[in-house]
Amino acid sequence: MEPHLLKEKDRKEGTSPSPLYPAKLFVEVTTKCNLKCNMCVKQTPDGIIPEGNLTPELFRKLEPAFPYLEALILNGIGEPLLHPYLEDFIKRAKELVPENAWVGFQSNGILLTEDRALSLVDAGLDKICLSVDSVSKENFSRIREGGKVGDLERAFSVLSKAKEKRNNKRLKVGIEFVLMKDNLFELPQTIRWASERGASFAIVTQLLPYDKRIAEQAVYDTNTFEAISIYKQWKERAKKEGIDILRYYDVFMKFFKNSYEERLCSLVEQMKAEARAKNTTLHLERLFSRDEEWFRKVEEVFEETKAIAREQEVDIILPELAPKNSRKCEFVESMSAFVSWDGNIHPCYFLWHRYVCYIGGLEKFVKPWIFGNLKESDILEIWNREDFRDFRARVLQYEFPFCFDCSFALCDYAQMEDFIQDCYTIKVPCGACLWCTGLFHCLQ
Numbered sequence: 049m050e051p052h053l054l055k056e057k058d059r060k061e062g063t064s065p066s067p068l069y070p071a072k073l074f075v076e077v078t079t080k081c082n083l084k085c086n087m088c089v090k091q092t093p094d095g096i097i098p099e100g101n102l103t104p105e106l107f108r109k110l111e112p113a114f115p116y117l118e119a120l121i122l123n124g125i126g127e128p129l130l131h132p133y134l135e136d137f138i139k140r141a142k143e144l145v146p147e148n149a150w151v152g153f154q155s156n157g158i159l160l161t162e163d164r165a166l167s168l169v170d171a172g173l174d175k176i177c178l179s180v181d182s183v184s185k186e187n188f189s190r191i192r193e194g195g196k197v198g199d200l201e202r203a204f205s206v207l208s209k210a211k212e213k214r215n216n217k218r219l220k221v222g223i224e225f226v227l228m229k230d231n232l233f234e235l236p237q238t239i240r241w242a243s244e245r246g247a248s249f250a251i252v253t254q255l256l257p258y259d260k261r262i263a264e265q266a267v268y269d270t271n272t273f274e275a276i277s278i279y280k281q282w283k284e285r286a287k288k289e290g291i292d293i294l295r296y297y298d299v300f301m302k303f304f305k306n307s308y309e310e311r312l313c314s315l316v317e318q319m320k321a322e323a324r325a326k327n328t329t330l331h332l333e334r335l336f337s338r339d340e341e342w343f344r345k346v347e348e349v350f351e352e353t354k355a356i357a358r359e360q361e362v363d364i365i366l367p368e369l370a371p372k373n374s375r376k377c378e379f380v381e382s383m384s385a386f387v388s389w390d391g392n393i394h395p396c397y398f399l400w401h402r403y404v405c406y407i408g409g410l411e412k413f414v415k416p417w418i419f420g421n422l423k424e425s426d427i428l429e430i431w432n433r434e435d436f437r438d439f440r441a442r443v444l445q446y447e448f449p450f451c452f453d454c455s456f457a458l459c460d461y462a463q464m465e466d467f468i469q470d471c472y473t474i475k476v477p478c479g480a481c482l483w484c485t486g487l488f489h490c491l492q
Contacts, residue, residue: 067440069116070431072384072492074397076124077102077131079389083156084193085179087226087265089258089403090125096402097125102389107137109422110387113431114144121491122153124388125401129159135171142172150174154224154491156195157203165210173219177251177491178203180223182231183241191231204245222249224491227367228265236352243360250357250364253489256405256482263406267346268487269370270408271335272453274328276370279335282319291315294336328373329453334408343369371452371485377478378492380443385431391422393430395439397490398481402465410458412480413465442476451480 078101081090090097114120120141122128131137134153141151152175168176180200182188188197207221223242225235239250257263269276286293289311296316299309316332323330350366357364379386379396386394394400399417406412419439420430430436449472451462458480461470467477482488 066116067383067437068432069428070113070383070385071116071118072121072379072382073110073113073117073119073387073427074121074124074384074400074492075102075107075110075137075387076126076389076400077122077128077134077137077153078126079124080130081125081127081156082130082158083127083195085191086193087191087228087255087258087262088125089401092259092404098390099126100389101131102387102391104133104136106391106422107133107140109391109426111140111144111426113385113427114141115146117145117149118382119149119492120145120151122151123155123491124386126389127156127159128153129155129164135167138168138171138173152176152220152491154179155203156192156199158195158199160203160206162206162209165206166213169210169214169216169219175220175222175491176207177222177224177249178242178247179226180238180242181226181228182234183238184234187231187234191226191228201245204242204247208246220248222247222251222363224251224253226255227252227267228255228262229267230265232267232346232349235349236356239353239356239362239364240360243356243362247362250362251489251491252353252364252366254367254487256488257407258403258405260406260411263409266407268368269338269343270452271331271338272328272371272373272450272485273368274326274373275323275330275335275453276338278319278323278326278328279330279338282315282322286312286315289315296332296336329450329455331453331455365489367489368486371450371482371487373450373453375446375450375484377443377481377484379483380440382492383440384492385427387422387427388416392416392418393420393422393427393436394418395436395443396481396483397488398483399477407452407482410452410463412458412463414477415465415467417477439476442474443478448472448474448476449479452482 079097079099084091128134138151154177157178181191183197185197211219225238254268255266257266283293291312300313320330346369386400394416402415404413419433419436448470451458462480469475470479
């Protein structure tokens with residue numbers, strides 16, 4: 049049997065995941081947008097994302113994978129509702145994917161009218177995620193330049209009416225909230241607001257700054273969980289012994305130290321030794337300057353948010369507040385492929401576009417990794433190319449370094465756009481990726 053064909057019985061029941069076929073496709077139907085959100089990669093001073101629409105011809109090159117999919121997500125950088133064939137794409141996909149698979153996309157909701165909501169429901173849309181980063185008029189307009197809270201009010205309303213009119217219980221409506229210092233304390237209120245308007249799920253993600261001007265808006269800690277845990281334990285131990293660990297840099301270079309200073313330096317050395325034994329790097333400067341009160345407030349907001357989500361029966365995904373030491377690439381693990389509007393095939397969000405990002409004051413240049421183009425081959429041929437298979441296998445070994453927890457970060461191996469190999473001689477550029485640490489989430 050040809051790899052792109054399935055018996056009708058198998059298609060209806062769904063298929064077990066196989067490395068021969070992608071299980072999820074993220075398809076960028078357009079890079080055009082009707083907003084100018086300040087956190088978007090398109091709005092950076094060096095914004096170099098070309099604009100265009102995925103053609104129906106290229107979309108057809110994806111169809112061989114549809115009978116094997118668990119999910120088809122029709123968005124990337126751009127507003128999907130701007131694509132003239134969006135409903136056609138959804139309808140065609142629903143004809144081919146297994147019955148238990150879903151088709152969805154994320155939207156700013158501005159173009160959702162009663163007629164458009166009905167056409168999406170009629171096409172078979174399973175999931176739509178609306179971008180809601182605030183429910184205060186002033187803050188929303190500032191974050192989503194060109195948008196209004198009223199646009200989201202209308203979007204929820206017309207979707208609810210369309211579901212009721214078509215007696216549709218399948219379509220799930222949710223929100224994505226990009227967490228920033230300016231909107232952190234609105235998060236609980238926003239979850240309640242969205243739930244009252246029909247949202248059944250919420251995705252909260254940390255901010256990935258593409259512009260140095262908004263990097264300070266990031267809420268998360270750049271120390272890893274393990275580093276924070278070790279530091280807190282030793283800081284508390286020092287306190288019990290009457291030692292202020294924060295004075296370390298005042299005394300560690302002194303040639304003659306008094307007994308207090310000797311004890312302080314000895315304690316820090318013991319802390320560093322424990323970290324080495326656990327294969328954890330301690331950035332002492334970052335740890336010593338950590339704003340404990342700020343992170344206590346963030347944790348309180350998260351607890352309140354979770355309580356409201358439980359009360360409102362909203363399925364919520366919250367991000368980590370610091371990078372996890374154990375990494376997991378959700379995209380490669382779930383056998384995902386990413387499709388650009390021009391037909392290029394990529395392995396993940398991190399390597400989907402060309403951009404610069406800023407993490408903890410560090411600048412990282414990223415260029416897209418491309419394994420083929422739909423103009424030349426269909427999706428299954430590209431997916432099974434030797435170099436693409438080898439890339440996925442290398443990622444899943446998780447043998448690459450963690451560049452943002454390195455005292456040399458970011459070195460020339462990791463910082464520059466033209467990546468060849470890292471300091472371990474691993475040939476996948478994943479050491480400088482934070483997507484696999486639990487900080488960032490998306491519709492998937």
